Amino acid sequence: MKITMTVNGVQHSDEVEPRTLLAYHLRDALGLTGTNIGCDTSSCGACTIHVDGESVKSCTMLAVQADGSTVTTIEGLANGDTLHPMQRCFQENHGLQCGYCTPGMVMAAVSLLEENPDPTEREVRLGLEGNLCRCTGYHNIVQSVLACAAENNGGAA
């Protein structure tokens, strides 16, 4: 089936098998390997991307379901060499160790702040409940998101 979607600002038209999962389409057909596949069972959140502005787990969505949609992956966040504020806050707050969960964590965090620009620490933890990290113990991830929110709201990071 022929599908068309805008990924990170670029329109792509591709022939896909209906059973192709969006995560595999992004990685294998479009070469966007920043979207990691962890558990492949919609638990870990490593494959989190944005579809029409909302976070989704791309291992649990068919590519054909995203036909006509606007998709953003981790590769689409930075502006050239300038990191997205959330990426920078993860870097500055040591919000990652091995980095495997990070693309999904950052995409989930950006979506979270769009829905709730000024979350409490508890709201950040609940908002990231769909993303698992096996290294950091979450503390610095939560700090990163809170720092980014504070920065967006004009406060000190």
Add this chain to the structure above:
Amino acid sequence: MIPAAFDYVRAESADEAIALLTEHGDEAKLLAGGHSLLPLMKLRLASPTVLIDVGRLEDLRFIRDAGDHIAIGALTRHRDLETSDLLGEAAPLLQHAAGHVGDPQVRHRGTIGGSLAHADPASDLPAVVLALGGTLVANGPNGEREIAIGDFYTGFLESALEPDELLTEIRIPKLTTLGWSFQKFNRRAQDWAIVGVAAVRAEEGSGVGLVNMGSTPLYAAGVVEALNSGADAASAADRAVEGTEAQHDNNATVEYREHLARVLVRRALEESGLA
């Protein structure tokens, strides 16, 4: 994990979805948000040969005040429920519970109709709609019919929907709510409930639904009967396992589930304001 091959058809209207169901019969499955069906297909526990995508039927995505009830389109997503002021006013139990389904990513895609029609005893929303005494509207080649939620669940992952019927609307009666509670016991934040309880106390009466206490979502009839006879929370909760058939699995033994059901029903009744 890749699902087995299937043909994919996108329905542009409810009528087209019903025509496609009529044409393909048992071989076809409806795809809404896909967050129950796709995991089963990836594990090859389900291998439909035709997927009929109803996910874009935006006219079935609504939450409306319909006088004596709230009408919810089957394609309404969990996130829509969770953020609905109307629902918060008229059915706060449903609004709250929708915010505890899966995780934010799941709630952006998953739909109330998909969750109810999938008929998983471990799902949150069936127990909530059982507690609230909702009515489901199904559309098929012979028109529309209403199914009381109490008649909807017929077996494990089985419902009263005919193979050529589409669930289109969920009707939640507007109750004068005195108190409500949703108790979900799990090990990890995003997991299915090991046991869950949805309870509502209203001027019109009480309702209690149980998650994961048998092969279908269950209504706790014994608890409600006790409440109607004026029992306090603890003695009503003693009847939590009447009519249940809890299963043993990796998470819990039957005895542990039954213990949880009694404790969670008591907590739910206390939280909903019963002494």
